[in-house]
Amino acid sequence: MRPCYPQTWKQVAYILERVTMSLESRVTAEQSDETSLSVYFESTEAPKVTIVEYLARIRLYTRCSDSCFALAFIYIDRVLKKNPLFGLNPRKIHRLVLSAIVVAVKYLDETCANNKAYSIVGGISVDELNFLEILLISLLELELYIDPGTYYKYCLLYTSDAADE
Secondary structure (H helix, E strand, C coil): CCCCCCCHHHHHHHHHHHHHHHHHHHCCCCCCCCCCHHHHHCCCCCCCCCHHHHHHHHHHHHCCCHHHHHHHHHHHHHHHHHCCCCCCCCCCHHHHHHHHHHHHHHHHCCCCCCHHHHHHHHCCCHHHHHHHHHHHHHHCCCCCCCCHHHHHHHHHHHHHHHHHC
16 A cells, blocks of 8 residues: 555654543543553553654654554554543553554565564563564454555545644
8 A cells, every 4th residue: 555645654643642632531540441451552651752753763763664654543543443441541552553553564564674673663572562463463353454445534534634734
């Protein structure tokens, strides 16, 4: 799939930043499902880097395609729709994004870095990344295929969001 908008990664980052902040205010600790698998994505404290800085770092050091950022966003959206009590917040978003990008890269790009490289760039252990990758695929119910119509629908979202900036 071709990138749908120049610098898709940046549009995805801005959207995720806004979504995380809005969901954080709507889903409190009491509402989120503490027995759900989403707790494995949670760090003890929110990383000091913003999601925009985090995605810029991933893009710089891994050179994954912009299409992978778009696909990762779709995967995250699917996870949130399938698990309404996921409780996305600033302590979960970085690990969720990293694992979604790894899954997207392996699904879409012809060449990609290994999980050790992504774990170094993402700031987590390779064992944790391996676990989160499998967990994400499970949360997606093995549905990794994105039809072109859905992909381009999300591309329109990035394009319209970019026009609002």
